Amino acid sequence: MPLLGFGTWQASGDAGYQAVRVALDAGYRHVDTATMYGNEAEVGRAIKDSGIARDEIFVTTKLPPERVGREAETLAASLAALGTEYVDLWLIHWPPGGGAGVPTWREFVAHRDAGAVRTIGVSNYGLDQIDELTERTGVVPAVNQVPWAPAMHDPRTVAEHRDRGVVLEGYSPFKNTDLDDPVLARVAAAHQVSPAQVVLRWHVQHGIVVIPKSVTPERIRSNADVFGFTLSADEMAAIDALRG
Template sequence: MGKFFGKSDMIARYRLRQYWAMAHEIPTAELAPGVQLPTIGFGTWQITGASAYESTRTALDVGYRHIDTATMYGNEEEIGRALRDSGVDRSEVFITTKLPPSQAGRERQTIEASLKALGVDAVDLWLIHWPPSRGKSVPVWAAFQQLRDAGLTRTIGVSNYDAALIDELVKETGETPVVNQVSWSPGEHDERFLADMRDRRVVVEGYSSLKNTPLDDPRLVAIAEAHGVTVPQVVLRWQLHHDIVIIPKSTHRDRMEQNLSVLSFSLTAEELATVGSL
């Protein structure tokens, strides 16, 4: 465990308790009865091999209880090993993985491979990573429902879908995805899209939170200085103000802690408008 803490074990253990307590204060979104999605998670895209293991261990150490992965990320085995070695009970960690559209028609084989790699009996959320080719989305969604009912995943959702595609799923199967994970940043902010998702009671989860964001913009710097935080923290806090679940990624402990602590301050209406204007 030593390499996952700082120079002083006493300080490290205090920080661990501090962030563990903070993790329990993170708001959640109810996806289904008894299934609560923490609104701050740890993203693992492009983190592979030993780095995926060590980063996930560190994330769990500092208090993350929501881990986001995918079949195509190629890191499920390392994440599963990190979870087992962390000593954190499986029931305390929300795990998301995703089916690549290339695996349409092989849903059971794909989820079973994910569960084996992760070392769990079921994931908490399984997403269609992005829409399969024309005509295949509905059959995949029907298979997702069957595998959810079989107990391989607790809830099901989609990623990179627009409102029309979601409506197609609902029309053909009668079931709405609980989550739609999409790229989201100030430059991509779309109030109409958010309203469409809220009308359908779909939770929006955002990835690539800093994409195309001018982090050196004087307006963002001023807001960050006013709150004694970093500009990335301001952007992440802005997303939470819009009820968007965030899954920032990092391989650095200090940044993980900063990302987890964005609930320690709030933005004013004027500041929210400033960030949104980007």
């Protein structure tokens, strides 16, 4: 699973299609969508039109809570819209009814075992809910996708996910960040990059998967360009200290 992915929330219609095309051209090989985004068809068409082999792109989609009990038909619809025989990662988008969703998780395990899904995980889950799924089924979610940013950084949460063998994946890295913060500005200037690039690089160096979203070509390309510089230990610590 690539540490840097392309988020597609609110990227629908032709703008969504074009955004994914630009992202793939810019080097992204991880695309995140969801049933509730209403853009799986555009994402799938963009992947097909890119000419990049399907097995070179990591595709994630998600089951919305209102589709609980209809897992099979929802997955079939997602695969049809995406134009693929499998997805690399299928997530429970939100805990169903506030609970862990053990019956849904069992359905996820069955679909993984059947081969239509390579990996299964959850989104917006607490560690207690992850533990319940694991204890009740014996299967640990591979991923937990949650909001994440320097201001939300919690080393204990990171460590507890790793102790369980769960990959922490962060969404909305910019929505939850003051990109005008002087710390980010100083670090960005030192590397001649943008504060947004610094935030993404900070995720990558922490080993936290991050999925920025944009429909602006220049920003999509800039967000992909975070592997040509490295933050020092002091810079990482200064950004860590931005947590509330």
